[in-house]
Amino acid sequence: MDASQNEIMDAYLQGHLSQEERRAFEERLEQDLEFRNTFEWHQKMSNAIQEIEFRQTLAQLQSSSQQKKEAKIRSWKPLLGIAAAVVFLIGFFWVIYLNQEPSLQKQLAQVELDPGLPTLLGTSQEVAFGEGMNAYKLQDFEMAKTYWSPLLIAQPANDTLLFYLAQVDLGTGQNKAAQEKLEQIKAQKESLFLEKANWYLAIAALRLEEPTTAIELLQQIVDQEEEKREEALELLDYLQE
Amino acid sequence: MTNIFSFTRSKKKYSDQELYQGLLVNKAEIIEYLYREFPPLARALLLRQGGKEEEIEDAIQEGMIALWKNTRQGKYQLNEKAKMSTYFVEICKRRWAEKNRKKKKQSSMSIDEIPLLSPNPNALELWLKKEEMEKFETVYQQLNERCRQMLRRFYYEKENMKQIALAFTITEATARNQKYRCIQSLKKAYQSKNH
Numbered sequence: 238m239d240a241s242q243n244e245i246m247d248a249y250l251q252g253h254l255s256q257e258e259r260r261a262f263e264e265r266l267e268q269d270l271e272f273r274n275t276f277e278w279h280q281k282m283s284n285a286i287q288e289i290e291f292r293q294t295l296a297q298l299q300s301s302s303q304q305k306k307e308a309k310i311r312s313w314k315p316l317l318g319i320a321a322a323v324v325f326l327i328g329f330f331w332v333i334y335l336n337q338e339p340s341l342q343k344q345l346a347q348v349e350l351d352p353g354l355p356t357l358l359g360t361s362q363e364v365a366f367g368e369g370m371n372a373y374k375l376q377d378f379e380m381a382k383t384y385w386s387p388l389l390i391a392q393p394a395n396d397t398l399l400f401y402l403a404q405v406d407l408g409t410g411q412n413k414a415a416q417e418k419l420e421q422i423k424a425q426k427e428s429l430f431l432e433k434a435n436w437y438l439a440i441a442a443l444r445l446e447e448p449t450t451a452i453e454l455l456q457q458i459v460d461q462e463e464e465k466r467e468e469a470l471e472l473l474d475y476l477q478e
Numbered sequence: 479m480t481n482i483f484s485f486t487r488s489k490k491k492y493s494d495q496e497l498y499q500g501l502l503v504n505k506a507e508i509i510e511y512l513y514r515e516f517p518p519l520a521r522a523l524l525l526r527q528g529g530k531e532e533e534i535e536d537a538i539q540e541g542m543i544a545l546w547k548n549t550r551q552g553k554y555q556l557n558e559k560a561k562m563s564t565y566f567v568e569i570c571k572r573r574w575a576e577k578n579r580k581k582k583k584q585s586s587m588s589i590d591e592i593p594l595l596s597p598n599p600n601a602l603e604l605w606l607k608k609e610e611m612e613k614f615e616t617v618y619q620q621l622n623e624r625c626r627q628m629l630r631r632f633y634y635e636k637e638n639m640k641q642i643a644l645a646f647t648i649t650e651a652t653a654r655n656q657k658y659r660c661i662q663s664l665k666k667a668y669q670s671k672n673h
Contacts, residue, residue, distance in 0.1 A: 278665065281610075282614075282665070285615070288543070291504060294504075295509075295513065
């Protein structure tokens with residue numbers, strides 16, 4: 238096979254011959270056995286080179302994709318460390334938070350209510366109040382409420398009733414209702430329950446998740462050296478921690 | 479060797495027609511696209527069928543070669559009913575099943591829709607037999623680097639003689655002459671190995 242024969246075979250395989258050249262080429266294939274054999278080899282060689290190179294291309298793609306995967310892992314490795322640390326810290330603070338929150342709520346739930354007043358026999362209203370107080374001391378808040386609520390309707394501004402009914406509310410988790418009653422006491426500047434009202438208002442605010450209000454109230458108790466100063470200080474320290 | 483695949487990956491989607499034409503001329507971006515888009519489909523299917531990672535990767539490599547070869551042998555023809563990706567997955571599945579000597583599972587598509595065994599007679603080409611191919615590969619790999627580069631560019635990358643001459647900074651006539659001599663030495667080496 239000479240160089241020109243080689244050229245024409247490649248041109249035929251790549252479809253670069255004119256219709257006329259193609260017909261002449263195919264006629265020669267039919268008539269010239271040697272030419273045909275040479276062409277068959279040439280075609281097999283062309284296909285074999287392509288197959289080898291295609292396999293080589295696939296191997297390169299495979300190794301390139303493998304390298305990219307490894308590089309990705311390498312570039313992510315330091316970040317994985319950071320991510321792990323972040324996850325750990327989140328977990329750590331979450332545990333602290335979980336431990337802290339129930340503990341605060343637990344403490345708030347366990348805040349001592351006012352021990353109550355001595356009961357005296359007297360007028361029917363005083364009897365009803367006394368019965369309520371007995372129930373209150375036995376922590377039968379519902380019973381206490383049954384006695385006291387009608388009395389409050391008759392004397393809506395009575396600070397003693399307001400205060401103890403607020404205690405009942407706090408004892409039964411009615412924090413909002415307690416807050417309203419205690420606020421009414423605060424409006425009465427001369428009330429004996431004023432200082433206590435501040436303390437229980439702070440407790441209600443914390444239970445209602447109003448920490449700013451609570452801290453202001455507690456700070457006021459401390460500053461003005463009110464009755465619940467010690468407790469207020471302790472609670473403030475706890476909150477600031 | 480320069481990595482020809484270091485270009486930024488294009489997000490372009492190709493039609494089966496474009497893939498088919500690209501495969502026939504060994505277009506690098508089409509081959510890269512096929513290698514990126516098709517194997518995950520076969521991998522997912524074979525994993526579901528309990529294939530092991532290594533077996534699956536082998537089936538995929540063979541599937542890619544079979545897709546390339548079947549396209550130029552006319553065993554795969556463009557078909558509206560069977561997408562090229564479906565055809566590829568089917569080849570991989572069969573290769574994997576054959577290797578595992580498992581009973582071939584019935585494909586979800588009927589055999590008529592996947593033209594695995596309906597070659598286009600006009601497209602049939604002549605190929606070396608398996609054992610001949612092994613010998614040929616040995617002599618091809620032993621060619622000098624310049625010859626291999628030249629033959630690769632001409633037969634695989636489909637560059638014309640003008641482009642090749644430019645790449646080797648020689649005249650077109652010299653390039654033609656060198657290519658001819660490379661083919662002659664390849665043929666000689668192969669024949670001497672065959673006898």
